[in-house]
Amino acid sequence: MSLLPNHKSKFDKKLDKFFGVKLDGLDISVINTLADTCPAQLLPILAANFDVDIDKLSESTARELIKNAFEIHYYSGTFYSLNKALKLFYATTNVKEWYEYGGAPYHFKLELEVSKTGINQESLKKTDEIVNTYKNVRSVYDGVSIKIATKANAHAGGYLMHGETISVMPYVLRELETKTGFYHANTFKTHEIINIF
Template sequence: MNTLILNHHPKQSKAIDLSAKQRFEDLKIESITNLALHCDKRMLPILANAYDMSIDGLEEKEARKLISKALLLDRYNGTTWAIKEALKAVFPTAVVKEWFNYGGEPYFFKVKVSTSEISFDERTLALLDRLILEFKNVRSVLESIEIEIESKSDSFNASVEISGEALEILPFQTTQISSKQKPSFNATGVFICEISKTNIDFKGVY
């Protein structure tokens, strides 16, 4: 890089020139662009200000998409197309229904947003409302916002009903006894034997 500082210029100018020379030599020229989809993220607020567009509350990806459509949105601002395209920066499936599409009052319109990825918190709802109001015309009136959340859960619910009877078995009780034994006769005899023992002394008989 050639210098524009002459010998008679003050030392401060030479120091600034040397610093700028070093910064520009390290700069990658091919990365310099004002295209919103490819520029350095630090350029986004500058581009938004140049196009008189607000990106407050937008994430980087959302801001890039919105700024990339800035010229067309400015040209067709106030139309249904502009509202739809602005919303697509954040809500890709956004649909705008005008009053004659659903039999409503003249100049009224509805917005329907379907999503399975974006969670609708306070920030998202405020952003949705702001984009609509920013790109609609003064005459049109927002009647309602329909939010449709799709679930891709693979889980399923099932229910089972089991019924039955409880039986209680009481202790067994005999109600009737029937005997088929043939009659028999038994005889019992008693034999009595008496034994007596006597001691006889024959001494002196002879």
């Protein structure tokens, strides 16, 4: 059955019939275009179709971005889409609007938690690209606050020495005096190295 209108030429109808027969014989069930399971070679093609940039991203991050592309584009121009896109790169992101930090109207800034992923010049450039792609046109980007938490192992030790001497003699005690000494010492040493390139 042809989908071409009746007024089309015989040549068009022959082409339609030829390609219809050829395509009907294809088993398209083996074609996988799901971002989670498709071959890695298809990722750039899927990214182009979903209008997302996966350049210099890891395979897992690229798959997540493609998988969420529809939702990100659907809400494009909102802080929701900006947060959704940034969460693919950073564990915790927070968009602060101008009234939350005392900025000028229509301004916003980002708070990024990078304790697990780390941050470098390239990821900051990627962050700026994401912000400019998904933010509202009228909104002004005031920059980013970076939070890095560190975990330290603390060891504590203690020592207590206590003694008492009692002598019992035939005479009656009029007064009993006890002396106790308590000594406490603490030591704390912190080093922080920050490299800014």
